[in-house]
Amino acid sequence: MFLISIASTGVITSEIVLILVIFILTFTLITTEKLPNAIAAMVGAFLVVAFHILSQEEAVEFIDFDTIGLLCGMMIMVAIMRKSGLFEYIAIKGIKITGGNPWKLLVVLSVVTAVLSAFLDNVTTVLIIVPLTLAVSDTIRINPLPLLISEILFSNIGGTATLIGDPPNIMIGGATHLEFLDFIANNMPVVLLASVVTFYLLKLFYYKKLTRRKVDKEKINGFDETRAIKDKKFFVINLVVFSLVIVAFMTHHIHEISMASLALGGGFILMMVTRQEPVEILKEVEWPTLFFFIGLFIIVGGLEKTGIIGMIADGLTGFTEGNTAIATQLILWMSALSTTFINSIPYTATMISVVEDMAAGLGGDIDPLWWGLSLGACFGGNGTLIGAAANIIVAGFTQKTRFSLKFIDYMKVGLPVMFITVAIASLYLYLRYFLF
Amino acid sequence: MKQVGDYTYRDISSINENSTLRRVIRTMKLHRASAVPVVDSLGEYKGCISEQDILNAAVPAYMKSMYDTSFMAGLDQITVNLAGMLDEKAMNFLDENYPFVSPGDSMSYAADLLYRAKGTILPVVDGKMLVGLITRIDVLAVALDEGQTD
Numbered sequence: 001m002f003l004i005s006i007a008s009t010g011v012i013t014s015e016i017v018l019i020l021v022i023f024i025l026t027f028t029l030i031t032t033e034k035l036p037n038a039i040a041a042m043v044g045a046f047l048v049v050a051f052h053i054l055s056q057e058e059a060v061e062f063i064d065f066d067t068i069g070l071l072c073g074m075m076i077m078v079a080i081m082r083k084s085g086l087f088e089y090i091a092i093k094g095i096k097i098t099g100g101n102p103w104k105l106l107v108v109l110s111v112v113t114a115v116l117s118a119f120l121d122n123v124t125t126v127l128i129i130v131p132l133t134l135a136v137s138d139t140i141r142i143n144p145l146p147l148l149i150s151e152i153l154f155s156n157i158g159g160t161a162t163l164i165g166d167p168p169n170i171m172i173g174g175a176t177h178l179e180f181l182d183f184i185a186n187n188m189p190v191v192l193l194a195s196v197v198t199f200y201l202l203k204l205f206y207y208k209k210l211t212r213r214k215v216d217k218e219k220i221n222g223f224d225e226t227r228a229i230k231d232k233k234f235f236v237i238n239l240v241v242f243s244l245v246i247v248a249f250m251t252h253h254i255h256e257i258s259m260a261s262l263a264l265g266g267g268f269i270l271m272m273v274t275r276q277e278p279v280e281i282l283k284e285v286e287w288p289t290l291f292f293f294i295g296l297f298i299i300v301g302g303l304e305k306t307g308i309i310g311m312i313a314d315g316l317t318g319f320t321e322g323n324t325a326i327a328t329q330l331i332l333w334m335s336a337l338s339t340t341f342i343n344s345i346p347y348t349a350t351m352i353s354v355v356e357d358m359a360a361g362l363g364g365d366i367d368p369l370w371w372g373l374s375l376g377a378c379f380g381g382n383g384t385l386i387g388a389a390a391n392i393i394v395a396g397f398t399q400k401t402r403f404s405l406k407f408i409d410y411m412k413v414g415l416p417v418m419f420i421t422v423a424i425a426s427l428y429l430y431l432r433y434f435l436f
Numbered sequence: 437m438k439q440v441g442d443y444t445y446r447d448i449s450s451i452n453e454n455s456t457l458r459r460v461i462r463t464m465k466l467h468r469a470s471a472v473p474v475v476d477s478l479g480e481y482k483g484c485i486s487e488q489d490i491l492n493a494a495v496p497a498y499m500k501s502m503y504d505t506s507f508m509a510g511l512d513q514i515t516v517n518l519a520g521m522l523d524e525k526a527m528n529f530l531d532e533n534y535p536f537v538s539p540g541d542s543m544s545y546a547a548d549l550l551y552r553a554k555g556t557i558l559p560v561v562d563g564k565m566l567v568g569l570i571t572r573i574d575v576l577a578v579a580l581d582e583g584q585t586d
Contacts (some may be wrong), residue, residue, distance in 0.1 A: 082503060092507055127501070134498035135505075138513055227507040400497050 015053050019302040022047050026299055031342050038288035041295025041346075048302040062301025063294050066174030066260045071121075072290055073263025074164060077242060078124050079284035080270050084238040085228035087116060087128045092225035095136055100217030102142050102210040107199065109133055110150045114158025114195065118165045119246065122155040122390035129155075130397050139222065140215040145403050146206040148394050149413050153198055153382050155390045157421065160378035161191040163259070164249070168339075168348040168377035172370055173259065175352045180249040180259070186371050190428045194379070194421040201420065205413055234274055241270045296349045304353050313357030322361060325434040328368040329426060331355065335376025336422040340383030340415075348377050368433040375425040383418035385410045438578055440546050441539030444560045444568035450475045451526055453482055458522040460485055460529070471555030473566050474530055481566040484534035485526060486555040493529060494518040536561045537570070547575045 026044035029035045035043075049059050081087070094112045098104035109129060117125040129151055137144035159166035163173040163183040172178065229235045245266035249259060271281055303309050320326040331351070338347050351373055359366045381388030385395050385407050391414075398405040449463055450473045463472055464487065471486035494517045499505050535549040536559045546558055550572050560568045 085504065088502075088504075088507065131498040131501045134496070135502075135508060135513075138496060138498070139508075222508065224507045228504070230504070397498070397501070 013306070015051075016306050016308065018051050019048065019053050019299075019306050019308065022051075022053075023299055023303060026295075027342070027346060030346060036288065037343070037345075038291040038295070041292045041299065043295075045295040045298035048298055053302045054298065054305060058305065059298045059301060062304070063297045064171070064174045066258060067171050067297075068290055068293055069258075069260025070164065070170055070174065070263045071167075071293065072285060073260065073265070073267045074121065075285045075289075076267030076281060077245065077263070077270055078120055079281050080267075080274055080276055081238045081242060082124075082128070084235045085230060086235060086238060087120075088132065088228040089225050089235075090116070091129060091132050092223050092228060095132070095223060096220060096225065098220070100140050100215055100220040102140075102147075102215060103203075103207055105136065106147050106150050106202065106206065106210065109147055110154040110199075110202075113151045114154040114161075114191075117155040117158040117390075118161045122159050122166065122388065123393055125155050125158075126151060126390045126394050130394055134397065134401070136220070136223075139219045140217065142210070142213070142215055143403055144401075145398070145405060145409070146202070146210060148398065148405060149410060150202055150206075152388075152391050152394050152410070153202075153414065153417055154195070156378060156381045156388055157191055157194055157198065160375060161188050164263075166378045166381075167345050169374055171345075171348050171352060172374050175356070176370055178367070178370060179252050181253075183374070186367075186432075187374060190375060190425050193428070194424050197420060197424060198417050201417055202413075237274055238270065241266060241273065292345065293349075296346050300346075300349045300353055303350065309350070309353040310357050313354045314361065316354065317358050317361035322363075324362050324364060324366065324368060325430065327358065327362060328372040328429055328433070330372075331369055332372035332376040332422065332426055332429065335373050336380035336383075336418065339377045339380030340387050340418060344377045344381055344388065348373065351377075368429055371429060371433075372425075375429070376422065379418060379421045379425060382414050382421065383411070384414060387414070387418075438543040438581075439539065440537045440541045440543060440560055440570060443543060443570050443574045443578070444539060445570060445574065446568040448473070448566075448569050450566055451485065452477070453527055455526045456522065457490070457524050457526055457529060460526045461490070461522075469557060471534070471557050473559040473569065474526060475566050479566065480564040481536070481559060481561045482527075483530045483532040484536075484555065484557075484559060485529045486531060486534065488554040489529045489531050490518070493521065534559075538562060539567065543575060543578050546570055547578075550575055 022044050026040050029040040030037050045059065048054050049056055054062070091109070091112050094108040095105065098108050113125055113129050116128070130148065133147050133151065134144055137147065156166070160169070161184065163169050163178075163180045169183060173180075173183065245262060248255070248257065248262045248266070252259065271278060300309070316327065316330065320330055335347070335351065355366070355369050355373060358369065381391065385391045385405070391410070395405045395410070449467055451460055451463060453474055453476045460472060464470070471484045473484050474482045476482055494514050496513055496517065499513070534555070535553055537546050537549065539560060539562055550556070550558055556572045557569050558571075559566055560570060
């Protein structure tokens with residue numbers, strides 16, 4: 001569509017051709033996993049600068065510090081908090097509440113996953129929950145796959161609820177005026193509704209399977225959550241500092257300190273009060289992820305400067321005839337279907353620029369477009385095993401075990417859940433923003 | 437130069453390549469050894485099996501990815517797993533790259549290898565044939581000999 005509009009305007013410069021080649025090449029390498037994400041994005045970004053599509057100064061300006069700083073700060077805090085045993089404590093407490101009933105286990109572990117992934121990134125959440133799930137399943141001798149599939153679904157659904165829960169939200173938060181509480185106010189109702197419906201679907205799929213066999217319920221008591229906490233004082237300090245940071249996120253409108261500064265400040269203050277060695281903690285920061293984002297911001301910057309983003313935005317605005325309600329639905333479904341198969345991070349990085357450009361054409365309040373992008377890109381990740389980084393990690397965990405999670409087996413559950421939750425989001429956005 | 441050959445302990449027990457894991461564990465327990473050398477039917481050295489290799493196979497993958505497993509104190513996954521593996525072939529647990537020395541190597545070279553090795557023994561191999569082994573204490577005891585000559 002936008003290729004036609006480029007052709008019709010007749011301004012195909014060598015820069016446009018170059019940036020399109022770099023963009024498509026990078027995107028293909030990321031999607032096919034031929035190269036690690038960080039390498040693909042940073043080499044692409046280098047080419048953008050090397051071919052003088054952007055100067056170095058322009059490239060740096062396109063890197064959204066709100067996103068990078070927030071991610072980095074959260075990674076530092078999580079690296080310290082993981083040592084406290086807090087997350088294991090919560091999960092084991094939950095496991096014991098179920099008394100070893102497999103269906104209750106699925107529900108409780110999914111809720112814990114959803115809550116943790118609303119405040120931590122999804123990959124960290126599943127790295128904590130999945131080994132515990134496998135340990136419990138192994139102990140009471142049940143097939144862990146229904147639990148794991150449910151955890152994947154809820155890591156993506158839970159992450160949708162807050163600004164810091166999922167990369168698309170972090171990026172949207174960084175790029176717009178939308179704050180922590182705005183995300184909760186707008187996404188939380190859909191997340192709750194989608195959760196209830198997803199549990200209902202999972203019950204249809206798995207309830208009989210899970211409750212058919214007798215399990216060794218008593219063995220659950222072998223888990224001792226108090227042992228997860230090695231150092232009580234350290235545990236309490238972590239809890240207090242993290243809670244303060246979350247409160248600070250929520251009260252941004254009062255103090256107006258940016259989220260990135262709060263996260264980084266919180267991270268280093270936590271490092272100070274818990275007397276951590278910076279070398280050790282900074283090693284835990286996922287530098288490849290941060291460089292992946294940096295590279296993408298620069299490449300998208302190239303698309304923006306050469307006018308390609310503008311053309312896509314004009315194309316979309318034209319297609320929806322300037323109607324914000326239709327544009328919202330288009331962006332929601334387009335995002336969901338795209339991120340089912342491609343990485344939501346480069347997709348969102350590109351679409352943020354597109355939506356910003358569309359704002360001019362549409363006029364009025366374009367917030368619904370942001371919510372469409374957020375809900376679509378987050379829920380879309382549930383469609384297939386390659387839809388989100390956390391999905392791939394969970395599948396990876398199972399490969400060496402007796403129960404390995406297959407692409408098709410996941411899709412049978414993931415795809416219906418994705419379509420139904422996006423349909424709920426679609427209805428919600430229409431009713432909330434456009435009915436009256 | 438102190439040579440490995442002068443310190444080699446030759447009365448050793450090795451494992452045949454067709455043995456089971458059960459046999460390996462029994463041998464290691466009997467000799468209080470942290471690793472045993474494995475030989476084929478011609479007596480040629482193939483590699484070593486260490487306690488670490490066996491433990492590594494017995495611990496479930498999910499446990500390895502946890503920071504800490506002490507809250508699973510009442511659980512017996514490792515022993516259950518291990519019990520299920522007792523009749524597997526020893527070769528499945530073999531570490532072909534386990535370090536070894538020749539009789540002509542210096543004791544300080546052996547000391548360096550032992551300092552980095554997962555086991556506390558080093559097989560001594562002459563050509564392809566296993567001739568004995570040296571342990572960490574053999575290396576440490578070199579110092580006693582040094583003391584006597586002074």
